[in-house]
Amino acid sequence: MGAGHSHPLYLPGTSVVHRLPAQVKIVAAFLTVLCVVATPREAFPAFAGYLLLLVAVWVAARIPPGWLARRALIEAPFVVLAVLLPFTGPDPRIEWAGLSLSHAGLLGAWNILAKGTLGVLTSLTLAATTPMRDLLLGLQRLRAPALVVTIATLMLRYADVIAAEARRMRVARIARGHDPRFLWQAGATARGIGSLFVRSYERGERVHLAMLARGWTGTLPAAGAAAAARVDWARGLAVPVVAAAVAVTALVTT
Amino acid sequence: MTASLEVTGLDFAYPDGTPALRGVDLRIDPGERVALLGPNGAGKTTFVLQLNGILTPTAGTVAVGGLPVRKPNLQEIRRRVGIVFQDPDDQLFMPTVREDVAFGPANFGVTGAELTARVDAALAEVGMAGHADRSPLHLSGGQRRRVALATVLACDPEILVLDEPSSNLDPVARRELAETLLRLDRTLLMVTHDLPYALQLCPRSVVVDDGRVVADGPTRDLLADADLLRAHRLELPFGFALA
Incomplete structure (x- = not known):
């Protein structure tokens, strides 16, 4: 990481x-x-x-x-x-x-x-x-809508996970000799972004299942900000x- | 004695009609540690998701600690069945370890000092007490796996269900996780391809293939049965043999 x-x-x-x-x-x-x-x-x-x-x-x-x-x-x-x-x-x-x-x-x-x-x-x-x-x-303390706070919380966690995944995919492309220096070589990068989107979407589904398995009902438990x-x-x-x-x-x- | 898990005649087909489970029967008594073995696509993960009502069987029943898996009971069922998923990144989604471990019990109505005590106890149980305020992203694979285990332990489940717990772990992390699991003294169902791990942790094993239970017995006996293993695409790693 x-x-x-x-x-x-x-x-x-x-x-x-x-x-x-x-x-x-x-x-x-x-x-x-x-x-x-x-x-x-x-x-x-x-x-x-x-x-x-x-x-x-x-x-x-x-x-x-x-x-x-x-x-x-x-x-x-x-x-x-x-x-x-x-x-x-x-x-x-x-x-x-x-x-x-x-x-x-x-x-x-x-x-x-x-x-x-x-x-x-x-x-x-x-x-x-x-x-x-x-x-x-x-x-959350300022009573921002719970959904917004939930989305931002998940984004904070998964932006890094997805960035790390994108980095690994890029390294794997470069390791196989990909060198996107010219516009017409960007196709592989574009397809990489596409597959990253699909993988992130699937991960979203798995995360949701894992949350349901721990009794998620739609709101994050209130965190204790003083x-x-x-x-x-x-x-x-x-x-x-x-x-x-x-x-x-x-x-x-x- | 009430079984921790009682599965009777469980059938499940995917929405497109492909059958995934065909008449699965399984009884696990309190304190038992059972390995669920089978090749890829045998229906192991599908089976796990039936146990807490995320998937609904087409026929048959599941009961956890005597409580049937039905819509009105779902919240209590999900507290009783603690699933540790294969990829800890799917399970650990909160910004800090502490919040993640608190997520389950908070959903089940635990608050205040008791919630803090539960979180601390669960992290101590898996040897991660010093990492409560770190981000899951900055933990090693083995540490993440143990935190994922703590998120479920904090809910005080009737039965722990682990999906491929040893995948992606280095040998030391794999051994440390085994030691943690052996110390827990809880009812355990472990889904795995890692046959030596099953032998180390679970006295009893169940082999599923093509949606059916094809063998159920002492792990050592099943793993010594070369014909059974071969028939169901299971194999001990190179250099391993059981007398």
Whole structure:
């Protein structure tokens, strides 16, 4: 099993942020993102304010910015669209460095880029300080629908099993001289994915049988996540409170 | 004495009409350890799934500890029949060992301190007490097999049913599992191709082939009967012989 022993998005630690109960952090992250989204796009200083706020959390949680930056690259495919907007947007246009850029398009691109980046960074901060398992317990505590929590729990367990299976199949293909460097050689990979799907489906059926055999009736037994203390809520919600103050200031002044 | 398992005249056909079991009779008394031997496709796994009502027989009856396998009893039947499946990855699906072992008893209504005690006792029984908070993914094959056994022991079953328990285990893990099973002192039905393992663990064996019980007797006698083994595609590994 080549899978790492912890999730790639999680950075183990013992900081005050790590120690907060997961449900507090989920609510705090959600509210912070809401504030960011509600901020008018022209309120440029507000976005710097949010970034400062996140930096403060990173310092408290001892997360190196470079570690986050590498993981934030996941955003890149979504930003491509934003780059097109200044070229395709409506008039009036601005001449800059020999390019004709749309004013509205520029603002639109900035809006996507700034809010998207802040959203991704907030989520990454949550993931970096909270193990996956605790996130699920937190969701359960927050009374997320049982079915969603069940599916996420099973996904957490089997994503690694299926990834390991895919890895073994790939190694077995390579061991027989497969070298998919060109598009027309990708057929074997595609068939591999197909058979992986069938195998995963069959495994799903076997898992279901094994669950039935142990008396499964449709809901996971409630896991014992502790209730969060008031002081934890106060600490955790300090972040969205500051974010809300920034958002309100931005709304009033723009 | 009430039998741990009483199977009478069990018939089962797949939905397409192919018969899988034809008139199987089997009685296992409390404390017995029985091996169910037979070639691939003999109907062994199909038989196991009848025992806790996952498959429903076309004819015949199954009773566990005197309780017939019928729809109203299914939950209690599933507590009484502890099946350890062949691939531990099918059985261990929770993020941590502790939660997985707690899954069965929690479904059967055990809660709180008793649930914790059951989980700890079951893990201690299989020698995995120190691994409760690990992910099943990070355990070795032998450890996973023993945790899978613990998930069933935690339900306190009347009869333990093991499907190919020694498959994919290295010799040490195989021996450790045997030692664990011998220590348990529970009624046991073990489905296997591994004839030396059957001899080591089960004083009595039942051979099934083509959906029928074709032999039932002391394991040593059955394994010494070369004609019987040959007729039903069973074979001792190279270098093994029973006098």
